[in-house]
Every structure is written in C-alpha cells, then in structure tokens.
Amino acid sequence: MREWHPTYFAPIADCRAAHPEAVIELHNIVTEFTRVYRRKHPPPAGAILLYGRWLPGMLRRCGEVMKNCGPARCTRERNPLYAPCQ
Numbered sequence: 616m617r618e619w620h621p622t623y624f625a626p627i628a629d630c631r632a633a634h635p636e637a638v639i640e641l642h643n644i645v646t647e648f649t650r651v652y653r654r655k656h657p658p659p660a661g662a663i664l665l666y667g668r669w670l671p672g673m674l675r676r677c678g679e680v681m682k683n684c685g686p687a688r689c690t691r692e693r694n695p696l697y698a699p700c701q
C-alpha cells in the first residue's frame with residue numbers, strides 16, 4: 616500500500632521495525648486488509664471500515680510513536696527503555 620500511496624503513509628518511518636507499537640499496528644492493518652480483500656468480491660462495508668476507520672487510526676497512532684524519527688535517526692536509539700539487552 617505504501618508504494619501506491621507514498622504521501623499517505625508518510626507518518627510511517629523507515630525505522631518502523633524498531634517500534635513494537637508500530638509493528639503491532641501494521642500487523643493488525645495487514646490482517647484486516649487480507650480479511651477484506653481475500654475474497655473475489657470484497658464486501659463494501661469491510662473496505663469502508665478499513666479505509667475510513669482502521670487505516671486513519673493506525674496512521675495517527677504510528678505517527679505519534681515515530682513523530683521524531685526520520686531518515687537520519689530513530690528516537691529509539693536515544694531511549695534507554697529500548698536499549699538492546701547485553
């Protein structure tokens with residue numbers, strides 16, 4: 616989806632795999648996308664919920680988590696809570 620709509624998915628930084636919250640959100644949205652579109656004739660109600668409710672909410676929550684991340688640096692690198700185990 617990001618390839619189709621790159622500006623819409625701008626809140627999702629390239630460091631998304633480093634953010635557990637984002638991984639869960641993205642997993643949930645892909646699961647819902649698959650559930651709706653695995654059928655030959657996707658139900659309109661499912662598509663409306665996916666694009667009108669679930670996707671904007673996911674983008675908002677992921678944007679909050681990664682709002683200070685960018686191509687140069689991920690905020691997780693500065694947060695000791697996420698420091699790798701020794």
Ligand SMILES: [Zn+2]
Pocket residue numbers: 628630631633634681684685688689690691
């Ligand atoms: Zn990050």
